[in-house]
Amino acid sequence: MRALLAMAALRRHGARTLLAVLGVAVAAAMLLCMVMLSAGLRESFRELLLSRGFQLRLSPRGTLPFDTEATITGASEIARVLRTLPDVTVVSAVLGGQLHLERGDASVTSFALGVNPAAQGDYELLSGRDALAPDAMVVNDEFLQATGAHVGDTLQVAAGYNPQLRSYSGERRLVVSGRARFLYLAAGQSAAALRIGTLQAMTGRARNDEASLFMVRLREGADVEAVRRWIQQHVPRVDAISTAEAMQRVDERLSYFRQLGFILGAVSLIVGFLLVTTLVTVSVNERVGEIAVMRAMGISRIHVVQQILLEGLAISLAGAVIGLGLGLVTARYLNSILSAFPGLPAAIDFFLFQPRSAWTALGLLVIVGIAAGLYPSWRAATLPIATALHEEAVA
């Protein structure tokens, strides 16, 4: 009967209730977006780092991976030493650089990765063959678009541009052997991957056997931190960063987003709370006579409270259900805008949907719905019956 009364009370002013539900839905959508934002970027980054199974990354001392143009010399020797460790299963040296192509009157510059194709963790081959041969390279769609080339074409490419001499340190004819998706590149960035030896030779980094980064995969169950400490101790030229540590640094850098998400989420909750509590309070004020009569008839205070709380909860739940759908659509749209954020991998999602996010948002809205009904329900339950009836009669 209480649920029936609560629902009937909401239906009595259907348009008003609908508007309130829509208001709560907007607040719920914003809340979901903020919950997704606060966890999404971090989770997305973690998934990306672990996607190829490498648990450790070694960068030049004092730098983060690809933060600067600094390199690690003696790459082959370091790789050999690392492979002697019983917990290490794969070591992948990576060298970063740039490739330049002349296409008609235009010059195309592309990011280049020198890798060991058999043990790389930077790209996924989509079609064609991997860059196993010394004169082969795999490229992404942006590269093909920028150069007008196709898989199978041979291109004249240069690397190691010296701006003072206006010359390149190396030029080669390379065959586009395959098409790939690069995991860590920003949206719209063209890229090519070729053997590390080839890129070293073209950029003049072969003499010192340089690499920008090592990625290290460990056997399952290995103590990542112990291996990291060993490397840090025995290979002084590098900083070894585990995925957990990288996540910690990401957390530090992205704390701004979490704070923003927290503040905007809290604001949306407060707006939802005020909306529901205002509507239910107005509804109670309109029904003072009815409530006083119910109390006179012997309806208990707790049942009056329950009925009013149900009204607030029903508005919040209806708003939450609509808002969750609206939030997902909004998050997808915002994600498409923010994924073009400069310097961040395109594979990173700012708004990552996880069931936990939806449950968190729903749980918060339920709490807000109940809290929003507390004041009007207390007011209804504590009405002085005789006075309320007298005032109603006079009115």
Add this chain to the structure above:
Amino acid sequence: MTLLLGAHNLRRDYELGRGGEVVHAVRGVSLEVERGDYLAIVGPSGSGKSSLLNLLGAIDTPDEGELTIAGRRIENMSDRELTDFRLRNIGFVFQRFYLLPVLTARENVELPMAEAGVSRADRRARASELLRYVGLERRERHRPTQLSGGEQQRVAIARALANRPALLLADEPTGELDARTGEEIIALFERLNADGTTLIVVTHDEGLASAARRAVHMKDGAIVHQEVSRVRAGNDDTGAVPSQE
């Protein structure tokens, strides 16, 4: 006949605003009502009739005095005890009906029974029986807005009877009705009383007051005069009873 309600020296003061003038709404009223009685409380506006009815109905508590209904002392009960007491012992009929507009006539009648824990089947049967009693068996599924004023008041009376109360209180039950509809309600009250319901009615309506077995006249918060209705007493004289004050 046995005593159903005994009020002794009831007093109720109201303060008009914080620190404002104090209104002595009920001043030392003593009253006894026996089971099966039909009492009308009459008097000019502001004489304290409704305030006294609120006290007798346990929806307000006296500042002084003692009140016993159905053998239970009222003035010291907690809010929870009072609420439960009203649910099971007292029925209310108000001038403005106060039916819940979102419920049908039958659901309105069922409401106090649902609160009292009566099973759905039993309360449905009882609600139908009561609506038949007040002549609204064909209006069970109608909402209050689809009923006339007289019909709404009859639904309100059926609702007041739902939990078989020992005492039925009515505050100006014909106040919002035209003369003819008012007479129907007066007739219904007479029938209720004849069937054993104890009634206390506050009214300006002379017809309603004269239908009662006896009437008490109030002025300035006090009972100034009691009389036995000539019609119900079965003789031509008004058997005036001196005020207890």
